Amino acid sequence: MSGTSDAETSEVPRTSPPIIAVDAMGGDHAPGEAVRGAVIAAREHGLRVVLVGRRTEIHAQLSELDALRDIPVVHAEDNLAMHEGALASWRRPRSSAAVACRLIRRGDADALVSAGSTGGVVATSTVRLRTQPGVLRPALAVTLPTGETPTIMVDAGANADAKPEMLVQFAHLGCAYAQTAFGVRKPRVGLLTIGSEPGKGNRLVRRATELLAATAEGAHSIDFRGNIEGHDLLAGKVDVVVTDGHTGNVALKSVEGTAAFAMEAVRQALTSTTLAKAGAFLQRGALRELRERLDSETYGGAALLGLNGTVVIAHGDSRAKGIARACRLAHDLAGGRIGDQIRRRVHTRPPNWLHRLAQSEER
Amino acid sequence: MSGTSDAETSEVPRTSPPIIAVDAMGGDHAPGEAVRGAVIAAREHGLRVVLVGRRTEIHAQLSELDALRDIPVVHAEDNLAMHEGALASWRRPRSSAAVACRLIRRGDADALVSAGSTGGVVATSTVRLRTQPGVLRPALAVTLPTGETPTIMVDAGANADAKPEMLVQFAHLGCAYAQTAFGVRKPRVGLLTIGSEPGKGNRLVRRATELLAATAEGAHSIDFRGNIEGHDLLAGKVDVVVTDGHTGNVALKSVEGTAAFAMEAVRQALTSTTLAKAGAFLQRGALRELRERLDSETYGGAALLGLNGTVVIAHGDSRAKGIARACRLAHDLAGGRIGDQIRRRVHTRPPNWLHRLAQSEER
Structure with a gap:
């Protein structure tokens, strides 16, 4: 994957730089601004990004920006609707967010960036990436x-x-x-x-x-x-x-x-x-x-913490720069191995009674 | 009581204009700003106010403003501390806030204005004025x-x-x-x-x-x-x-x-x-x-609604103008008989099970 400078690589300890899967279909201005954001992330910040969504639409946008060879595309035929409920959202196994999660589970990507509806992305990624061992619930950090x-x-x-x-x-x-x-x-x-x-x-x-x-x-x-x-x-x-x-x-x-x-x-x-x-x-x-x-x-969006994979949710009305900043944040979190840090902090599985307690109060 | 113009009286339906008891000892800048606020309320807004607190201190302030004959003073030897807990506050029966509540219960005043600690004033006035029939809990409106x-x-x-x-x-x-x-x-x-x-x-x-x-x-x-x-x-x-x-x-x-x-x-x-x-x-x-x-x-502070009497709590750092605006708000609420309106809205006593429910969850 191009667009990764040597300088960038040296900032990230131990492994190669993380790969950011950008949900091309999420947000009020998708796919245009999402694609432009991914291009900025790759060209200006030197990040490794992959776009997920309807291939023909993404290719058309990339072609306009003369960036067809800069960023790979993974096809997803469906997408989360901006105002769809969480339940409906995670039922869509072919949505761009769900396909991006699959890339992460397979080890083909390290992070998801989406400007889709917060409820939909939270539900989709929680179901598909699952919580880290010992984490009671994933939480949004802003x-x-x-x-x-x-x-x-x-x-x-x-x-x-x-x-x-x-x-x-x-x-x-x-x-x-x-x-x-x-x-x-x-x-x-x-x-x-x-x-x-x-x-x-x-x-x-x-x-x-x-x-x-x-x-x-x-x-x-x-x-x-x-x-x-x-x-x-x-x-x-x-x-x-x-x-x-x-x-x-x-x-x-x-x-x-x-x-x-x-x-x-x-x-x-x-x-x-x-x-x-x-x-x-x-x-x-x-x-x-x-x-x-x-x-x-300015700060790139909200990070959903506690899952097996980094998830950053940009504002629904994000423009290209906002998407690029969200990619930067996802890069920093995944590259800094925040998952390992959380695992060390929440290292013991909570006792059974605590799990039961958390579950018994659900309605 | 002077300072009430005829124009003012005609705005208030049915009865004489309400009397506002101002807690002279409440707030970061008491008694100076509280007394000056009361004087502004009386002179500029034409409201009927009475100051409650340590007589000698209040007299000294009024004398400086040449307002000794404009505003009556009711003595209270004690006052609520700004950072005292609610419990400690309502235990002080001789505090200026408590004495002001007594004026309201006796019918000698219609409203309390205080820039004292919110917790202390809420606790004092709730205990001393009690909730209106049918009201489960008084609430702060801003x-x-x-x-x-x-x-x-x-x-x-x-x-x-x-x-x-x-x-x-x-x-x-x-x-x-x-x-x-x-x-x-x-x-x-x-x-x-x-x-x-x-x-x-x-x-x-x-x-x-x-x-x-x-x-x-x-x-x-x-x-x-x-x-x-x-x-x-x-x-x-x-x-x-x-x-x-x-x-x-x-x-x-x-x-x-x-x-x-x-x-x-x-x-x-x-x-x-x-x-x-x-x-x-x-x-x-x-x-x-x-x-x-x-x-x-600007808006004069928070109103504690649902008690037998009007209570307005000004910001702790209120200056004279803020106190005067709080008096204005107290005047409008008491003069507009908000208590009657609340009584009509919450006209039926809630069923016993609801009262029990509200109380059973207290710890």
Whole structure:
């Protein structure tokens, strides 16, 4: 596979660079932007990518970009619908996401990047890649647009109902992410809740606080810094924010919605009078940078952690650059062997009673 | 009591204007800003206010403002500590908040305004004013800084653990608020969750969806518009957003934190280069307006709904203007007889099994 420079190879320890399977059919602007993103990933970032989807459509796009020989294509006749439920999604064995998972299971690829519907990709990859031994549930990790150091939030929406024991595992998954993607040696972990004092929060949080406080010992101890409130999400106080998927998803979307609202308000404020318009003209560079920083595409998307294979889910409305960034993230996670890190952290199978507990509460 | 103009009186139907008891000792800047806020409320908004707290301190402040004869003072020797737990707070029978509640119970005041710790004021007023008949739990309502029409979120943090039946009541409380404070005839209600399709969300949300959908009939029906996601909080799609106190508090603080983060980023972007500085100079007016709009003090604070008496909790770091706005909100709610509206909506006592259910799950 071309497009891989020697410099790139030397960054990845032990094995050859990971192969990223890009779901060409996922996202609002598929296949065009997905294909262009894969080409950027290959040409500009030097990553090894393969496109999965309807061959004729992908070939037409690649041909336009003069990239037919740069990126191999694996055919998949079906695709996940953007607004299809999770159940319907994973029933499609010939979808591009399902075929990409098959490549990973066979060892022909290491990671999946898709801008398809989050529910559909989570369901498809969970069923087809399965969870790593000892992992109770896979969880979505997202990077928040904090100032200096990025903060990772887990779970951002894979599990609407969580158990306290799962939150402890989410902390481990988030720590593995922070170490692999950002080289944080000893990630600081906070628990998202409604007050900074211990004992604040709902029953789930109160019990998880006890369990997290008890993990301070051992080789893979957690540096638990206690409770984190919503207004601290962007303050960079911790490296990993742990929460259930319901709260995490609402918090993430509140942050994204407010950032978009604020940027729109700034835009309007800056163009409301002639004087302000003149001012805005002088500031275009600075404001563009700011918009970039608050843009949810900047960090490449959400990683679904805890499966036998790396999965990165880009925003549904991702453009080519967003897809390329998601490929970069998938490369860093798979190349850094995040799976091995998670395996070491969640090294013992949980006792049977814990498995039973997790399953008995399903309805 | 002076400071009440005739114009003011004519706005309030049926009875004399409500009397607002202002907790002079609550908040980071008490008693100075609380007293100044009360004076603004009386002089500029023409409201009837009474200050509650340590008489000598309050008199000293009033004297400086030449307002000794404008506002009566009721002495309270104690006060709630800002970071004291809820339990400790409501044990203080001589705190300014507790004394203000006594004024309300005796009929000497109609509303309490405090910038004290939310947990302390919620605990104190819930114990001392008690819930209205049929109300399962009081809930905190806040106004989100949406564009055209304000959106009310209930519960913003009074109940970390909620039952589906409580969420239905929160919808009624929020509707009564929207009607009383903003004159919305038929408030549209949304349920905060992690996907827009029905059936998305955690167990609590899924059950509440069924119950809310069943309230479409009757005199006090709810105009339930289904699920609302985090990024819709500021979009003005509904008038009332219903959620449990855990999710609501995290969402509220995520919005506040992101707005503050974005404003700071804008400030930095606008002063990063000489050209940008020149631009910023031209835009000061427009940006000041924007900051005002995103400022959480603008809407006067959170209302604790469902008690026998109006309670408004201002931000802990409120300045005089924030306290005055909280007084204005308390005036509108008490003067509009929100208590009567809630009584009509929650008119039947819930069946015994529901009460038992609510209590059996407490630990």
